[in-house]
Amino acid sequence: MKVAILGSGAMGCLFGAAFHRAGCDVTLVDVSQPHVDAINASGLELDLRGGVEHLPIPARLPADAEGPFDLVVVFTKTFHTEGALQGLAHAIGPDTHLLSLQNGLGNAEKLAGFVPDAQVMVGASMMPSDLVGPGKVRSHGDGHSRLYPAFGGNPARAEAVADALTRGGLDTQLDPAIHEAIWSKVIFNAAMNPLCALTRRTPGFLGANPEARATIRAVVEEGVAAAHANGRMIDPAPIHALTEVSMTDHADHEASMLQDVKAGRRTEVDAINGAIVLAAEAKGLAAPVTRTLWHLVKLEEAKLG
Ligand SMILES: NC(=O)C1=CN([C@@H]2O[C@H](COP(=O)(O)OP(=O)(O)OC[C@H]3O[C@@H](n4cnc5c(N)ncnc54)[C@H](OP(=O)(O)O)[C@@H]3O)[C@@H](O)[C@H]2O)C=CC1
Ligand SMILES: CC(C)(CO)C(=O)C(=O)O
Numbered sequence: 001m002k003v004a005i006l007g008s009g010a011m012g013c014l015f016g017a018a019f020h021r022a023g024c025d026v027t028l029v030d031v032s033q034p035h036v037d038a039i040n041a042s043g044l045e046l047d048l049r050g051g052v053e054h055l056p057i058p059a060r061l062p063a064d065a066e067g068p069f070d071l072v073v074v075f076t077k078t079f080h081t082e083g084a085l086q087g088l089a090h091a092i093g094p095d096t097h098l099l100s101l102q103n104g105l106g107n108a109e110k111l112a113g114f115v116p117d118a119q120v121m122v123g124a125s126m127m128p129s130d131l132v133g134p135g136k137v138r139s140h141g142d143g144h145s146r147l148y149p150a151f152g153g154n155p156a157r158a159e160a161v162a163d164a165l166t167r168g169g170l171d172t173q174l175d176p177a178i179h180e181a182i183w184s185k186v187i188f189n190a191a192m193n194p195l196c197a198l199t200r201r202t203p204g205f206l207g208a209n210p211e212a213r214a215t216i217r218a219v220v221e222e223g224v225a226a227a228h229a230n231g232r233m234i235d236p237a238p239i240h241a242l243t244e245v246s247m248t249d250h251a252d253h254e255a256s257m258l259q260d261v262k263a264g265r266r267t268e269v270d271a272i273n274g275a276i277v278l279a280a281e282a283k284g285l286a287a288p289v290t291r292t293l294w295h296l297v298k299l300e301e302a303k304l305g
Contacts, residue, residue: 004069007076010129013137018168028059038135047138067091078271104271108150123147124185128253148178187223191216193257194293207247222287229283269297
């Protein structure tokens with residue numbers, strides 16, 4: 001399988017490495033020239049719990065990526081998705097499938113603008129990953145990933161993708177209830193990521209503070225109510241359990257939103273807290289705690305310029 005990772009930062013490199021280990025022909029595509037140059041010069045350096053690995057995976061700027069690809073895995077931030085796919089349009093052929101495991105709501109709809117609906121796959125990943133510097137990625141936690149065709153249809157390609165990722169070391173399952181899984185993940189992110197970004201602390205710190213724990217619980221309850229109102233019948237218990245896992249097993253992981261504010265970058269809070277608030281309000285529900293965190297992170301973005 002010829003695979004392009006579009007947006008080869010923290011998560012893109014982790015998943016590109018798994019496809020590479022499984023024997024796929026992988027190209028890491030990214031707009032950062034120093035990152036692309038470092039990978040091509042010395043290989044991708046992955047610092048994993050099992051040790052440090054150097055993998056000879058080619059990296060390219062979007063204009064230099066040679067397609068057509070069988071699979072393009074979109075791992076940019078959500079607000080870069082459309083621009084990134086436009087930049088790789090020359091390498092998307094009639095049989096190219098697209099996959100998004102990005103956080104947030106609305107990813108399937110964005111991908112559907114570039115290939116037929118039957119070729120769009122979406123999912124969610126609980127793997128944590130940090131971009132340490134050009135060509136260097138660190139991932140010291142465990143977590144599974146789920147995916148499925150976004151708009152139904154034959155899951156054969158999704159099965160091949162999940163199989164390759166699992167063989168390459170990232171536990172990945174097919175999940176026909178993928179939109180419920182995505183809702184569960186976005187609620188988890190809405191509860192954890194803004195608090196990490198606003199306090200500049202990791203989940204372990206949140207776990208030690210009752211104020212953080214109460215806020216996390218409130219956001220989960222608001223998110224589940226919004227999901228139910230939108231026809232996604234999810235159970236809050238596994239989401240509360242995931243927040244506990246995050247505060248223990250991922251205690252030192254810098255949530256992606258924390259990495260963003262520390263680097264002075266825009267965050268994905270609109271696609272996470274913002275999307276939940278709008279989905280709740282569209283059904284006549286309020287989500288005041290989720291909305292307050294959304295606004296506080298927007299203020300943080302404004303402060304960072
Ligand atoms: N990090 C994590 O632990 C997790 C992240 N996620 C989700 O995965 C997605 C990716 O996150 P993460 O890996 O942390 O993000 P990163 O910022 O580490 O990686 C995104 C990469 O995409 C690049 N990029 C931006 N625009 C383009 C473009 N037009 N074409 C190609 N590449 C581009 C960025 O370059 P530049 O920086 O120069 O803009 C960057 O290198 C997000 O949706 C996130 O929420 C999900 C689970 C866990
Ligand atoms: C790693 C994980 C699952 C939890 O923090 C995440 O989604 C993120 O950092 O955005």
